[in-house]
Amino acid sequence: MAFHEIRFPANLSFGSVGGPERRTEIVALSNGYEERNTPWAHSRRRYDAGLGLRSLDDLADLIAFFEARAGQMHGFRWKDWADFKSCAPSGTPAMDDQILGHGDGVTQVFQLRKAYLSGPASYVRPIAKPVRGTVLVAIAGDAMREAVDWTLDYARGALTFHAAPGAGAEITAGYEFDVPVRFDADRIAVSVASFQAGGMPDVPVLEVRV
Template sequence: MAFHEIRFPTNLSFGSVGGPERKTEIVTLSSGFEERNTPWAHGRRRYDAGMGLRSLDDLEDLVAFFEARAGQLHGFRWKDWADCKSCAASKQPAFADQRIATGDGNTRKFQLIKAYTSGPARYERPLTKIVNGTVRAGVGGDERFFGSDYTVDNRTGVITFTDPPEPGADVTAGFEFDVPVRFDTDRIAVSVASFQAGEMPEIPVIEVRV
């Protein structure tokens, strides 16, 4: 298995249905109370690539992409239109969007993350597939600049500063990102008649750990 650093056509992923999935194990006790636990530290996304098809040309593009990935064998990038930025969907990424770490005067490499907060709960999602040329970063409230102050590995989501951020300084970043996925089927079944009648094929796509 390999991961292909190529994005699924965005005109086909637009309009797809999908989102995060969690795994929760629930045990009901004899008293009626429940014990709930999860073996997953992070959620997993699922999508249906068939929902974005609008024409037979789209279907042909999808089949070509599917064959080039050998079905489920190779992973690829997917744009989740509902969650693809470090900021709100209506805004553009800014260097202060996400606090990714606190400087200690020694560490130069940091993983890009996105935080999801609701009330007192906070979940930090590590991001590994960053969109090239979208990262903006800052240290201690001041913007730093790509090339001279830091570099980014878009395949792993690791940002490396030329000089380690000073102790206690907030390390922040803004960016766009993709989801690493693979097809969750080795078969595409569709007929021209059913497609023209509005019946979309189901083509599941699932997030992979990389």
């Protein structure tokens, strides 16, 4: 599958419904207890793009985007308005938002990631689609400059330092990011009459692994 490095129109994704999905396998035992397991290390997000449409012009923009992606054929970027920053939704990304790792004097490449913390548990999500112009990076609290000290693969989220950070040095970053997705149907069905009256088409969007 090809991936188009283009974002679904943000004004159309605003108001959409969606979020993370997990897959849990549950086996009920004869004694009433359960065994629970999951084959997924990472969650997968689903959205409904149809709920963000407000006019027939919005519908035309959606159809143009859908046709240019050839339905489910090509992936694209999606802005999840509920979760698109390395910090809290009300905050501004800062260079110390997320810890990417610690230097060892040898490693030069670090993956962008975001940690989700709740009580004693946590989940670390790889970030593959950072947004250009929003990424801030620091080593041991000292700001690093893009192109001078580091480069970033904006299609994979891999951060490469020109010189390996020293042993024990904490690497941190802040950024905005998109979700890599595709349409989860090869068909868009809408009635113009019902749309004008407030009816919305069902346009499922599904996160893809990249």
